Amino acid sequence: MKILTTVKKVVDVELTMHVEDGAIVEDGLQYVINAWDESAVEASVQLKENNGAETTLVSIGGGDNTDMIRRCYAMGIENGIHIDDPALAKADASIFAKVLQKVYEKGDYDLVITGKQAQDTDSGQTGIILAEYLGVPCVSNVIAIEVMDDQHIKVSRVGDAGTEIVELELPAVVTVDVSINEPRLPQMRGIMMAKKKAIDVMDLAALGTSDDEVEGATPKSEIVEFMVSKTRKAGQKFEGDAAEITAKVVDLLANEAKVL
Amino acid sequence: MNPLLMSLLLIVALAIFGRIMYHKILLLMALEPVNRFNHIKVRLLNMVILAIGQKRLVGRKKEWIAGIMHAFIFWGFCILLIRSLSLYGEGFVKGFQLPIFGNDSIIGYLYIALKDIMEGIVLLMAAFAIFRRAVLKPERLHNTWEAYFVLVMIVVLMISDLLLDGARYNLIMLYNNPDHLHFFNNPQYGSEFLWTPVSVGAAALISWMSADVTGYILVGMFWLHIITQLTFLNFLPLGKHFHIITALPNVFFKNLEYPHQKAKLLDLEDEAAWEDESLGINHIHQLNWKQGLDLYTCTECGRCKEVCPAYITDKPLSLHEFNDKLKFELFDNADNIIKRAKLSATIKEDGDSEQMKEIKARVVELNSKKQLIGDVIEEDTLWACTTCRACEEVCPVTIEHVPRIIAMRQGQTLMAEAYPKELNPALKGLERNGNPWGIGYDKRADWADGLDVKTMADDPDVDYLLWVGCAGSFDDRTKKVSTSLVKILQKAGISFAILGVEEKCTGDFARRVGNEMLYQMMAQENIETLNNYKVKKIIAACPHCLNTLKHEYPQMGGNYEVIHHTEFIDQLVRSGKITLNKSFQGSLTYHDPCYLGRYNSVYDQPRSILKSISKDGLKELTRHGKESFCCGAGGGRMWMEETIGKRINQERAEEIINKHVENVAVACPFCLTMIEDGMKELEKEEEIKTQDICELVAKNME
Numbered sequence: 019m020k021i022l023t024t025v026k027k028v029v030d031v032e033l034t035m036h037v038e039d040g041a042i043v044e045d046g047l048q049y050v051i052n053a054w055d056e057s058a059v060e061a062s063v064q065l066k067e068n069n070g071a072e073t074t075l076v077s078i079g080g081g082d083n084t085d086m087i088r089r090c091y092a093m094g095i096e097n098g099i100h101i102d103d104p105a106l107a108k109a110d111a112s113i114f115a116k117v118l119q120k121v122y123e124k125g126d127y128d129l130v131i132t133g134k135q136a137q138d139t140d141s142g143q144t145g146i147i148l149a150e151y152l153g154v155p156c157v158s159n160v161i162a163i164e165v166m167d168d169q170h171i172k173v174s175r176v177g178d179a180g181t182e183i184v185e186l187e188l189p190a191v192v193t194v195d196v197s198i199n200e201p202r203l204p205q206m207r208g209i210m211m212a213k214k215k216a217i218d219v220m221d222l223a224a225l226g227t228s229d230d231e232v233e234g235a236t237p238k239s240e241i242v243e244f245m246v247s248k249t250r251k252a253g254q255k256f257e258g259d260a261a262e263i264t265a266k267v268v269d270l271l272a273n274e275a276k277v278l
Numbered sequence: 279m280n281p282l283l284m285s286l287l288l289i290v291a292l293a294i295f296g297r298i299m300y301h302k303i304l305l306l307m308a309l310e311p312v313n314r315f316n317h318i319k320v321r322l323l324n325m326v327i328l329a330i331g332q333k334r335l336v337g338r339k340k341e342w343i344a345g346i347m348h349a350f351i352f353w354g355f356c357i358l359l360i361r362s363l364s365l366y367g368e369g370f371v372k373g374f375q376l377p378i379f380g381n382d383s384i385i386g387y388l389y390i391a392l393k394d395i396m397e398g399i400v401l402l403m404a405a406f407a408i409f410r411r412a413v414l415k416p417e418r419l420h421n422t423w424e425a426y427f428v429l430v431m432i433v434v435l436m437i438s439d440l441l442l443d444g445a446r447y448n449l450i451m452l453y454n455n456p457d458h459l460h461f462f463n464n465p466q467y468g469s470e471f472l473w474t475p476v477s478v479g480a481a482a483l484i485s486w487m488s489a490d491v492t493g494y495i496l497v498g499m500f501w502l503h504i505i506t507q508l509t510f511l512n513f514l515p516l517g518k519h520f521h522i523i524t525a526l527p528n529v530f531f532k533n534l535e536y537p538h539q540k541a542k543l544l545d546l547e548d549e550a551a552w553e554d555e556s557l558g559i560n561h562i563h564q565l566n567w568k569q570g571l572d573l574y575t576c577t578e579c580g581r582c583k584e585v586c587p588a589y590i591t592d593k594p595l596s597l598h599e600f601n602d603k604l605k606f607e608l609f610d611n612a613d614n615i616i617k618r619a620k621l622s623a624t625i626k627e628d629g630d631s632e633q634m635k636e637i638k639a640r641v642v643e644l645n646s647k648k649q650l651i652g653d654v655i656e657e658d659t660l661w662a663c664t665t666c667r668a669c670e671e672v673c674p675v676t677i678e679h680v681p682r683i684i685a686m687r688q689g690q691t692l693m694a695e696a697y698p699k700e701l702n703p704a705l706k707g708l709e710r711n712g713n714p715w716g717i718g719y720d721k722r723a724d725w726a727d728g729l730d731v732k733t734m735a736d737d738p739d740v741d742y743l744l745w746v747g748c749a750g751s752f753d754d755r756t757k758k759v760s761t762s763l764v765k766i767l768q769k770a771g772i773s774f775a776i777l778g779v780e781e782k783c784t785g786d787f788a789r790r791v792g793n794e795m796l797y798q799m800m801a802q803e804n805i806e807t808l809n810n811y812k813v814k815k816i817i818a819a820c821p822h823c824l825n826t827l828k829h830e831y832p833q834m835g836g837n838y839e840v841i842h843h844t845e846f847i848d849q850l851v852r853s854g855k856i857t858l859n860k861s862f863q864g865s866l867t868y869h870d871p872c873y874l875g876r877y878n879s880v881y882d883q884p885r886s887i888l889k890s891i892s893k894d895g896l897k898e899l900t901r902h903g904k905e906s907f908c909c910g911a912g913g914g915r916m917w918m919e920e921t922i923g924k925r926i927n928q929e930r931a932e933e934i935i936n937k938h939v940e941n942v943a944v945a946c947p948f949c950l951t952m953i954e955d956g957m958k959e960l961e962k963e964e965e966i967k968t969q970d971i972c973e974l975v976a977k978n979m980e
């Protein structure tokens with residue numbers, strides 16, 4: 019089985035982002051692998067270890083992704099493709115899906131595993147659009163993957179009311195939730211081996227796409243501005259005996275909040 | 279007496295003994311090298327104090343009686359060695375006397391007096407030891423036939439020698455046989471028997487026997503003594519009593535680094551090491567020879583497990599069993615290890631590559647077939663240790679457990695990648711944001727907002743760098759400690775700054791769990807930052823940071839003068855820069871953090887500060903100072919679940935509760951968390967307040 023996994027580099031969401039003039043301030047930010055994609059990588063590696071599979075990852079855009087790809091190698095991924103092209107600067111999910119379609123077609127894959135969304139945009143569309151382009155079945159929000167035979171997999175997905183078990187014929191696309199696994203931490207041995215491995219970096223031309231397919235396609239959406247969400251005001255703490263506190267709170271509710 | 283018999287006995291016994299010892303030494307020489315031949319003077323001094331002086335036996339308040347008992351048996355044996363030599367001489371030459379110790383010198387007389395009394399004392403002590411094992415049954419001792427057998431042999435040795443002298447006395451004095459038998463009789467010092475009350479006492483006991491029987495007793499006791507002694511000698515290397523031979527060298531070769539041998543700075547890029555699986559300890563042959571000698575020497579006294587927080591709370595970690603298992607694995611593989619070492623020595627990097635490959639394959643063939651972790655030592659055993667060092671502090675023969683445990687963890691983490699996966703979030707947090715909580719590194723200095731604290735970037739010329747640590751920066755409870763410390767420093771007018779967002783975890787916990795890669799990453803980045811600002815003096819607000827910065831960063835080129843906040847506050851008080859009020863009310867005790875006490879010998883300063891502020895003085899916990907009891911968070915255990923046995927923090931919290939105090943002071947953020955949590959779990963957090971010394975000082979200074 020050949021598995022293609024997609025990975026995206028996102029801003030470390032543990033950091034506080036600052037926006038100036040509608041753009042994100044890059045200073046002090048650091049980029050890491052999207053958590054959902056990290057789970058997709060772990061899921062692919064586990065399938066490789068348990069069932070035997072060839073694993074390839076692809077990342078698109080974002081400049082130099084060497085560190086992130088090496089980290090995935092260290093986790094156990096075997097091949098890495100990085101597509102970088104200035105034409106992708108304003109790409110949205112539909113364009114990414116188009117590029118992925120090209121990658122897919124070149125590699126004759128059986129299964130595509132993507133994170134169900136990215137931590138930065140939270141749009142959750144790329145995998146699903148890709149399935150549409152490829153005309154293959156797609157299951158989203160997957161929390162378990164089991165190989166049935168060469169042609170079939172069984173996946174569990176979280177729905178509103180419970181878990182659905184879905185059988186799929188390959189090729190297929192699945193988008194996974196972070197709860198599918200606990201991604202391993204790359205260890206030194208893997209990191210050392212990863213250093214020696216090549217990354218297949220290519221632009222759109224090298225990928226063999228024509229202008230109208232990707233470069234000429236207009237994104238279906240565009241980011242116009244970033245805004246930082248407002249932080250909640252800290253609550254107030256009251257100390258003293260019960261009677262005092264009650265009086266104070268009632269007073270505030272009546273006079274300041276004007277709800278009483 | 280009988281030169282032929284004597285020669286025969288000596289040849290057989292010494293040949294067997296020599297062979298055993300030769301093999302044991304060969305095995306040690308086949309283990310990994312480590313230099314323990316430097317600083318001979320210090321080593322001799324250690325030997326005098328710890329081994330000959332029996333410091334950890336006699337000096338342990340809790341068990342001084344057993345300590346004295348052991349010490350006298352040991353001293354008695356040392357003294358009796360000389361007597362034994364003269365007895366062997368007597369086997370060949372009638373009336374044999376050692377030079378100096380003979381009839382014509384006072385030394386000879388003093389010696390026989392000393393020997394005589396010592397024999398009596400050793401006899402009493404050995405009898406007491408048997409009584410103690412059989413009746414008093416201290417929990418730490420596990421009773422084996424071997425222990426009794428050795429004690430009985432000691433009793434036999436003493437009795438036979440006393441009776442030998444007694445019989446000689448009777449034959450000379452009662453049966454008037456002075457010519458036939460030899461004894462000291464110098465006109466100046468008188469007869470030998472004036473100097474030997476115990477032997478004369480023994481003589482009285484057998485004075486009813488006839489001359490013939492007494493003659494038989496004399497000869498019988500002589501040979502009994504000699505044969506028991508030679509049996510004893512050959513029995514020693516077979517079991518735990520090997521320590522009688524190896525304890526002195528083991529203490530002599532003891533590590534001189536403080537507080538124990540530092541973890542090796544591994545070269546993680548060394549491909550050959552990866553191939554040989556020689557990063558950390560993965561196979562029994564990777565112990566160094568001193569660690570092998572440690573295993574020979576373990577007396578199975580159980581002192582280590584008696585103080586071990588993991589053992590006490592029912593984790594599957596019993597140190598003397600740990601030693602025993604390693605020892606048997608070592609002995610089981612002895613021949614292969616020796617062959618392996620010989621074969622490895624023939625590998626030459628520039629040799630014929632095919633041939634070398636073949637030799638290497640044969641070397642690997644000789645590895646133990648057992649997995650060191652898994653088959654010999656259980657995984658849960660390895661990971662239960664909090665690295666508190668209580669075991670090392672009490673071991674009478676200075677065995678070092680922790681470096682070995684860390685090296686095995688390195689093997690598990692680096693080579694086998696088989697470490698507890700629950701550590702991953704913390705390790706990942708370190709990798710990304712330089713702290714085990716994984717909180718964005720950009721928030722590291724948020725706690726200092728509004729406190730008017732400079733960063734090194736603002737002013738690199740300050741006198742001190744305040745090293746806040748991850749807990750002090752990110753943990754809400756510990757942030758209050760950081761705030762208090764800042765208040766104190768500002769009050770004292772100290773010129774200091776923090777690194778702010780440039781500070782990262784020192785890597786302490788990564789190193790203790792064997793993740794040398796992340797440790798080196800953290801250390802390297804921190805050292806670069808520190809050296810960049812030319813930092814010289816650091817005040818550390820966490821004992822773990824203190825220990826790593828002070829003792830481990832020098833391995834990587836980071837040399838600073840590092841001091842813990844309690845030491846610094848103590849200095850401030852002494853120099854009058856801050857004045858403390860004796861205004862703190864309520865009973866108070868202090869919990870010694872392992873990494874401050876046992877790792878850095880800071881015991882007095884925290885106490886002195888607390889005594890200066892407490893109206894009611896300071897109550898000591900039962901386990902305090904060198905034998906303080908760990909909170910359970912060290913050695914990376916802070917980031918692992920504690921699912922086996924009782925929780926260590928609760929054990930400690932209970933001890934505090936039983937002291938009936940209202941306040942407990944700590945000096946480490948992990949202790950603060952663990953003890954406070956323990957109090958919460960036992961629903962005592964309202965009655966007993968847990969606070970850092972900084973907080974108490976900030977509230978009680980002028």
Ligand code: SF4
Pocket residue numbers: 575576577578579580581582583597598601672673674675676677
């Ligand atoms: S390691 Fe030391 S303390 Fe522990 S049993 Fe052996 S000799 Fe005793």
Ligand code: SF4
Pocket residue numbers: 582585586587588589595597662663664665666667668669670679680
């Ligand atoms: S260091 Fe502490 S926890 Fe570890 S074995 Fe020794 S006493 Fe037990």
